[in-house]
Amino acid sequence: MSTVNTDNAPRPVGAYPHARRVGNLLFLSGVGPRRAADNAVPGNVFDEHGTLVGYDIQSQCEQVFANVQAVLEASGATIANLVDITVYLTDMTRDFATYNAAYAKFFTGVDACRTTVGIDCLPTPIAIELKCVAWIDS
Incomplete structure (x- = not known):
């Protein structure tokens, strides 16, 4: 088992790594849309x-997808390695269509399973968070 942390993604908001590899599986901790450079x-x-x-869900989608990509790259993986993605939205009614279109554009050709869950809030002022699992060949 090994842990992964990278300066190319925002620091975790708690005592946990960006990701943890167990065998061929890579588990990403919840990834939000904060920027690594300034935490905004x-x-x-x-x-x-x-x-x-107020917030702009399109901007948050673009940033959270870039953050997931940064953690994957630091782990020796790409978005093509994703096998399961859970997405948390704080306003499913307002944001699903925009998020779904942004997801389809960014994850083109990725055959990962996906679940989208509407929730009341997240621990910081963000509207979206992703939890991902990837497969990495040895």
Whole structure:
């Protein structure tokens, strides 16, 4: 077993690695849309009191997909190695169509299984998070 961490993805928000490899399986920890460079969430809009008042799901989708790709690359894998993806959306009704189109564009040719779950919130002010499993040949 080995753990993977990379400076090309945002730091985890807790005490866990970006990914862990067990045999030929690679398990990615939940990946959000924060940028690695500044820890900011693209598309978030805050009022003068620092309260989140809006977000751009397209921007968050593009960033979270790039973050997943960065963790995969640090692990010696690509998006083609993905076998299972669980996606968490905080507003399924508002965001599913945009997310689904962005997903189809980014993951073209990827035959991973996918589950999308609507949830109330995530631990930071993000609207999407991905949990992925990949297969890496020895």
